[in-house]
Amino acid sequence: MRGPTAKAFKQGFLRSFLLSLKSCRTGDMSLQERKRAVRSSADAAMATARGGGAIWPRALLASSSSSPSSSSWPGLLLNAAKVKTTRCKSTARRCCRPKRSSSEMIARRLVRKRTKILRGMVPGGELLDSVSLLREAMDYVVHLRAQVAVLRRVSNAMHHMAATSYLTGLDLSRLAQGLLHRVCN
């Protein structure tokens, strides 16, 4: 991700994340429920901040929402994105050259097997052809890294504030603003 795009994404992510945390009524939740709420806020914020330029954000939002419409989202997705579905196995067999070294066949089988695993790891991957899957995986990895970076800075900032709570209220508010500014940049 180039500089300005990365910064815009991180800021959008942070904003959505904090808004989502704020609206979470965690008072009555168990620790496990609270952890799940924070994680799903982070994922929803990442998907929202990414927007419509990829498939995985919608898939991620669909899988974390519990609304009935999420079960029909593959249909919506296919209509909206004109995604090619693949029949990898039959195509590969048809296109197979008659003479192929066994090591190459093993490698091809391995590639197919691992492509299938990758499909499961990228949200929305099941509906994509191999090439789109590679593009989505790249986009997903790049944004996952940004998500990790922002979450780490937020937790470091909060930890720092908790550790310096002996300061007066006025100092703390300036410290907090400064830290928040740093996290966004």
Add this chain to the structure above:
Amino acid sequence: MSGRRSRGSVSEEEINELISKLQSLLPTARRRGGSSSSSSQASTAKMLKETCSYIKTLNREVEDLSDRLTDLMATMDQNSPAAEIIRSLLR
């Protein structure tokens, strides 16, 4: 990932370019001086494995950081000046 697509609009060079771009994102990116066709499937298989492993690692990091944040927010629930500041920022 078939090398030939009778109706495809993506060439094999584009696929190889995608693969090498993806590989450059991975933490274990290793530069090969031009992959030969005989080993291209093998290196693709390796790259796919590393990609899956990297995504798994990143998701685990997000999970750990979320847990850490949950704990920090819990300590913030007490009536400290820090807690009030954070609450006001989240408001």
